[in-house]
Amino acid sequence: MKILVLEDEYSIRSFVTINLKREGYEVFEASTGEEAVEVFEKNNDIRLAILDVMLPGIDGFEVLKRLREKSPSIGIIMLTARTHEQDKVLGLEYGADDYISKPFSPTELVARIRSLTRRISLSDAVDYEKDEIKSGHFTLKLSDRKFYKSDKEIELTPKEFEILDLFMRNKGKSLSRDQILNEIWGKNYFGDLKVVDVNMRRIRKKIEKDPANPCYLKTVWGYGYRWEEDES
Numbered sequence: 220m221k222i223l224v225l226e227d228e229y230s231i232r233s234f235v236t237i238n239l240k241r242e243g244y245e246v247f248e249a250s251t252g253e254e255a256v257e258v259f260e261k262n263n264d265i266r267l268a269i270l271d272v273m274l275p276g277i278d279g280f281e282v283l284k285r286l287r288e289k290s291p292s293i294g295i296i297m298l299t300a301r302t303h304e305q306d307k308v309l310g311l312e313y314g315a316d317d318y319i320s321k322p323f324s325p326t327e328l329v330a331r332i333r334s335l336t337r338r339i340s341l342s343d344a345v346d347y348e349k350d351e352i353k354s355g356h357f358t359l360k361l362s363d364r365k366f367y368k369s370d371k372e373i374e375l376t377p378k379e380f381e382i383l384d385l386f387m388r389n390k391g392k393s394l395s396r397d398q399i400l401n402e403i404w405g406k407n408y409f410g411d412l413k414v415v416d417v418n419m420r421r422i423r424k425k426i427e428k429d430p431a432n433p434c435y436l437k438t439v440w441g442y443g444y445r446w447e448e449d450e451s
């Protein structure tokens with residue numbers, strides 16, 4: 220699998236690159252946002268990008284937006300500074316799948332990347348199970364990783380797809396935020412529960428008529444969320 224690594228600091232970039240190559244990934248490096256966008260345009264089979272936020276030219280959020288416009292299904296992990304808490308949430312709001320706070324260990328880096336690439340590779344292997352899941356107006360096509368409301372396609376990030384997959388397989392069941400975190404981000408997740416809520420908010424904006432009063436993805440107060448099948 221091809222991974223793009225954007226980081227202007229040479230020492231961090233080579234640290235990430237060495238560890239990813241050791242894991243068998245093919246790595247493309249970029250030291251500016253502009254370069255990262257260019258590399259991605261030339262290699263559109265890159266499936267995952269690791270983006271630093273603070274950069275000399277356009278910042279990591281801008282790169283995130285541009286990559287998402289070109290490919291809704293690319294996996295994106297942001298590298299954030301521990302002192303910039305708001306960057307984590309901002310990145311997730313803009314459509315990142317995950318973030319890693321600096322400084323990080325090779326173990327943490329590899330665990331987070333594996334968790335995201337596992338799902339991306341699974342979707343590349345067609346026919347690993349029944350091809351679609353339906354619930355009311357919604358259809359998830361598993362092999363080509365597409366999601367439809369009635370006949371209209373709604374573009375999802377990899378994590379949003381996994382979350383809807385989880386909920387549509389568990390119709391009417393209340394899932395706790397911890398359960399969701401474990402299922403989607405893995406047991407070795409180092410971040411916090413906020414990541415669940417931010418993703419839910421983003422999904423609601425995409426699928427609900429009124430995201431403040433959701434009909435499908437309901438809040439279970441003090442616990443988590445529940446998928447309600449629309450009977451109409």
Ligand code: CA
Pocket residue numbers: 226227228271272273274
């Ligand atoms: Ca930087």
